[in-house]
Amino acid sequence: MKIEDVKNRIVKLSPRSITCKNEYGKTCGVVRGIEKFKSLQPNLQFEYFKIVKKSGVWGCKLDGEMDRIYCCNKKLYYLFNLYPLENYENFEKKYGADESSKAHYEERKKLAATASEVMTVIPCYILE
Numbered sequence: 001m002k003i004e005d006v007k008n009r010i011v012k013l014s015p016r017s018i019t020c021k022n023e024y025g026k027t028c029g030v031v032r033g034i035e036k037f038k039s040l041q042p043n044l045q046f047e048y049f050k051i052v053k054k055s056g057v058w059g060c061k062l063d064g065e066m067d068r069i070y071c072c073n074k075k076l077y078y079l080f081n082l083y084p085l086e087n088y089e090n091f092e093k094k095y096g097a098d099e100s101s102k103a104h105y106e107e108r109k110k111l112a113a114t115a116s117e118v119m120t121v122i123p124c125y126i127l128e
Contacts (some may be wrong), residue, residue: 001029003072003122006079010125013067013079015039021127037069037076044071051076056114062107068126069119076119080112081126 001020012019016039018031037045037052048071052058057065057078068079088097088105097105115121 001031003031003034003077004120005029006031006124007122008082008124010127011079012127018070018079031072032068034072034077037071038066042073048076051097051103051118055118058110060107060111062104062111066109078112078115078119078121079126080115080121080123081109082123083125084108 003018006018006020010021010023012021012090013036015036016032016034018034019027020029020031022028037048040048049058051067052069055076055078056066057069068081070077085105085108088101092101102104112123
């Protein structure tokens with residue numbers, strides 16, 4: 001399975017693979033031959049660091065976003081989690097959202113837009 005095939009699917013992240021799940025929680029594919037940015041050799045991290053910093057993910061206020069950057073065939077990919085956005089849109093907009101929730105929602109959308117300028121952004125549902 002290729003990393004582009006996980007678009008809009010449920011995935012489980014590991015340091016050197018991404019497991020794709022179906023709607024019943026069963027494995028339907030595995031992306032191999034990839035590695036998390038944080039697990040790369042230091043010389044490769046240094047090589048890609050300017051791209052990661054420019055994407056806005058480095059130093060982001062949101063927790064765990066750096067763990068969603070993968071390197072595959074010398075290209076960087078950012079796996080954008082759709083669960084928080086859907087949660088906000090389905091529940092918090094209907095029942096009223098506070099300012100901090102709205103700020104997180106806007107920050108996530110802005111982060112994806114900024115990251116898409118310098119690396120490939122793949123929207124998917126990430127299991128924690």
